[in-house]
Amino acid sequence: MRIGLLGAGPWAERVHAPVLAEHPGFEFTGVWARRPEAATALGGAYAVRGYTDLDELLAEVDAVSIALPPAVQPGLAVRAAEAGCHLLLDKPVALTVPDARAVAEAVRAHGVASVVFFTVRFGGEQMPWIERQAELGGWFTGRSDWLGSVFAPGSSSPYASSPWRREKGALWDVGPHALSVLLPVLGDATRVTAAAGPLDTVHLVVRHAAGASSTLALSLTAPVAAGGTGMELRGEHGVAQLPERGEGPVAALHRALDALHTSAATDRPHPCDAGFGLRVVEILAAAEQSLATGAPVEV
Known part of the structure; x- marks a missing residue:
């Protein structure tokens, strides 16, 4: 399967x-970017156009x-779909519900x-853990902390110069990660309440369709010494904690491409498809509305 890359930034x-x-199921064909010179340079490093x-x-x-940034991605994704191309999308799919819906x-x-x-x-360890907890069911509540230090003093993050992250903050950057794990285990969200913490920090309380509730603490400005991630579930089977990540995003992207290849070959939608991406954006937009109004928002 021939595949092209849209974007030539750090990610x-x-x-x-x-x-x-490297992926054995794809033939890397070329690079397009908003800066042609960057596309040429990155393509040249891999002997592609x-x-x-x-x-x-x-x-x-x-x-x-x-x-590419989430404000740019939707329009290009729609053009690619119209051209008959399968899509490996980044999170969040978009920064507005209408844009995410257009992609789906x-x-x-x-x-x-x-x-x-x-x-x-x-x-690698998280995928089977998520599937196992979803199979078990009976969860009463969940807690998810995603405390990044991208914009904290002393941070060495390569994404500290990201304009969209600075504008939209943790809710839109790490919020999708937390929801991508909680939703398949606890069920779809029905209501979200958001409260502001220090700097870009946001706290969410989510009610889930099956009756469980979850809390999320999200930040890109936590002190470097206080940063980290963690997730815990409590229910009929006791306490379960999401395994710590022991690998980088390269191995995870290999698996995402495996999933895309399988979905394209079998014509079966993947659980983490554009429709799921739309749902995540709908919940984030509701949380943003709750932050502005101080009231819970049905989703």
Whole structure:
């Protein structure tokens, strides 16, 4: 399956490009970016073409892997779906519900496969853990802490220069990761209440369709010494904790591409497809509304 890369920034360079070049199920065909010189440079590093015309690339590939900001991704994803390309999408799918819905509708209308790359959802130890907890059921409550230090003093994060992360904060950057694990285990969200913490920190209380509740603490500005992630479930089977991540995003992207390849070959939607990405955006938008109004929001 021929695949093209859309984007040539740090995430594309560090994660997407090397995985596309290595994955046995795909032929890395070319790179397109908003900066043509960056597409040429990144493509040259892997002996593939840097395209200046997006439509030309879309006509020559079967799938695209998108590594672009979430405000840019939706329009390009729709164009790729219209061209018949399967989609490896980044999280969040979009920053507004209408944009996310446009992507999901384009996927359905044009019959292409889609997978949203939530890094933890495709983790080597996390994937079977999520599936096991969903099978067990009987969970009473969940807790998820995603305390990043991207913008904290002393941070060495390569994403500290990301304009969209600085504008939208932890809710939209790490919130999708937390939801991508909680929703398949505890069920869909029905109501969300949000409260602001220090700097960009946000606290969420989520009610789930099966009756459970969960709490989320999200930040990109936590002190470096206080940063970290963790998830805990409590219910009929006792206490279960999400395994710590022992690998980087490269291995997870390999699994996401495996999932895209399987979905395209079998014509069966993946649980983490554009429709799921839309649902995550709907919940984040509701949380943003709750922050503004101080009231719970039904989702």
